[in-house]
Amino acid sequence: MAKTNGPDNASQSRDNRAGADAARDDSLDGRRRDLGARLAQRRAEAGIGGGDARSREATGYGQAMRLSSEFIAGIVVGTGLGWIIDRVAGTSPWGLIIFLLLGFGAGVLNVLRSAGMIADAGLRASRDEQGKQDRD
């Protein structure tokens, strides 16, 4: 019994040690990845925020120009797409109506994105991943 137990124990403890090592490596790796992601995120945010701060310093009018151009661009593109679809498919006026509304949504999305109220798709994805890792 004791003879068979000994190596078993030893291998178990070795397994444990290896497991602990692996866990430490994992956590180190995870931490490094985490840090990299956070740094990249912060750098990206600082870059965007820095640009915003500078243009805000320049003039409120600069920001007004930026946000309004984003909003109008969304609506113009949506309406244009709807109009083209109507012309091609002959579904007038439904394409125009639906795409005008979608364009409005896109314009609001553009404005919120450029005002920094919501993150960009890329940032959002990395944040989601991070959230998942935190939850795990």
Next chain:
Amino acid sequence: MANDPIHQFQISRLVPIEIGGMDFSFTNSSLFMVLTVATAGAFLFLTTSSRGLIPGRMQSISEMSYEFIAGMLRDSAGTGGMKFFPMVFSLFMFVLTANLLGMFPYFFTVTSHIIVTFMLALFVILTVVIYGLVKHGTGFFKIFVPSGVPAAIVPIVALIEIISFLSRPISLSVRLFANMLAGHITLKVFAGFVTSLGALGAVGIGGAILPLLMTVALTALEFLVAFLQAYVFAVLTCMYLNDAVHPGGH
């Protein structure tokens, strides 16, 4: 019409050229585009030709602009985006030089015409789309489907994201064009006040000091805007290129 604030944006044919019924004339706009490219190229070439290990003043400016754009691109698109460096740097230098050349009195401002800025923006977006499709195939379309969205509303969200993506070249070009156009008109209008008030006699000349001060302040602001808009154009180009290099986040 010295007082017409729109007159400065008029295009005049310098060398009329017509090929197959289409107008290919060499206009003052073309002339200033050539001047812009020549100035930017000559500046970079001449300032870096000495290749001093310890850079002089001018060489420092060239190296600073290089490192500025390189750092910006590396930060937002990663090292994978560095293959676009020549494109981003050329765009930045072109827009910046065109904006600054426009600040000379009697010079034509190339970037105050929407067709010029729109073509620049279209070039950026087409690069993003074509490179993204070639590099990632259909995986490129992941940028239209944000993660963590319930399946039921994915079509609507994707449509909105597509419209939002298509609106990028428009907002990119409109922002640059509108800033340059509005700035130059404002400058001209305020400068016009000085002469019209000055014609009113002693009181008018006293009053003309106010718009004169305003013109001086606006000129400084315009130089800031000229740089800022070139910077914004380059930053947004980098961010869009990031979508092509890493669709769907990192």
